[in-house]
Amino acid sequence: MIKRNPKEYSPIKDFLLFPLRAIFLVEESKFGLTSLRDERFRYVKKYVVGRCLDIGCGKNNIFIKQFLNNHGIGLDIFPYEGLTEDNLVETFCELPYPDNSFGTVTFIANFNHIPRDLRSQEIREAYRIVERGGRIIVTMGSPIAELLAHLNVWLQDKFFGTNIDMDSERGMAEGESFFVLDEEIKGCLENSGFSNLERHYFPTQWWLNHLWIGFKG
Numbered sequence: 001m002i003k004r005n006p007k008e009y010s011p012i013k014d015f016l017l018f019p020l021r022a023i024f025l026v027e028e029s030k031f032g033l034t035s036l037r038d039e040r041f042r043y044v045k046k047y048v049v050g051r052c053l054d055i056g057c058g059k060n061n062i063f064i065k066q067f068l069n070n071h072g073i074g075l076d077i078f079p080y081e082g083l084t085e086d087n088l089v090e091t092f093c094e095l096p097y098p099d100n101s102f103g104t105v106t107f108i109a110n111f112n113h114i115p116r117d118l119r120s121q122e123i124r125e126a127y128r129i130v131e132r133g134g135r136i137i138v139t140m141g142s143p144i145a146e147l148l149a150h151l152n153v154w155l156q157d158k159f160f161g162t163n164i165d166m167d168s169e170r171g172m173a174e175g176e177s178f179f180v181l182d183e184e185i186k187g188c189l190e191n192s193g194f195s196n197l198e199r200h201y202f203p204t205q206w207w208l209n210h211l212w213i214g215f216k217g
Contacts, residue, residue, distance in 0.1 A: 014039065014204040022205075026153055027164050036149075040109060040209065041067045043202050044137055047213055050103015053129065055092055055122075056110035057083070058166060063108060072102070078170045092122045100131040107138045111185060112146070113167075115175030119184075123192040130216045136194055138185055138212045145208040146179035182212075189214040 014021065014034050025035040034042070045067050054063050057074030060082030064074040075089050089095065092114070105126040107114075114122055126136055141149065153165040163169070182199070189197060194214025201210040 011204050015206070018204065018206050022149070023152060026149075026156075034204075036205065036209075037062075039202070039204060040139060043200070044106060044108055044139060044211060047135070047137055047200070047211070048104045048106070050131070050134060051101075052104045052106060053095075053097070053102045053126075054106045054108065055126070056107060056113065057087060058110075059083075061087055063106070072104075080166070080169075093118060093125055095125055095129055097129045099128055100134075101129045103131055103134045105130055105134075105136045107136070109139050109141075111138050111140055112177045112180045113172070115173055116177070117175055119188055120191060123188050123194075127193045127216060132216060134216050136189065136212075136214045136216075138189070138214075139209065140180055140182070140185060140212070141205075141209040143179045143181070145205075150178050185212055 010032070013032065017033060021033055021036060021039075025033055027035055027037050029035040029038045041063050044063070048068065052064065052068055052072030054061070054072060054074040057063060057076050059080040061074035064070060064072045074083075074087055075092070075095075076083055076087055077089060077092070079088060107126075111119070123136070130136060140146070150165075150167065153162075154168060156162045157165045157168060186197060189212065193216065195217055196215045198213045199210055200213070201207045
């Protein structure tokens, strides 16, 4: 699937119509408006350097395939639609790559789905495979935004027969949560060795979503 030219979308229009997009345009961009998923990917793409490993890539490995032109690898534990054996691993705590293999490792809208007792271990493994001068990127919405987003996709699947709630499809394991506070993300990144952390908000989502970048010196 070929993505539309980003110039077809207006940041001003996206900003003004954010509540409408948040309810109805969770996955697919249409009507000249950017979906929340595509918008999140576009924000992350701006900060990716080198070859990217997208952890928890989800259905169809969209970020790597459509936004990075296959310049990287997407991995997941659950066999979502569109994934092959090359995209599947049993755990993110032991990845099948040597040290310093990737310029960037991304956790896009899924850090909260790492069981709490595994978060530090997974981030340390990400640090191992990021090359010197590389980075990690983690996106997370505000608590109220995350709770409302999960409720929205659940309601849409229940009443309109859609299939966008990946949490219901996969199920939530013990230790997962609907959101993670910035203090925990920041602490986990720093304790794993990442430094010079940066936080960047998404203005077109009314600053209710943002990303963290940590660097490997």
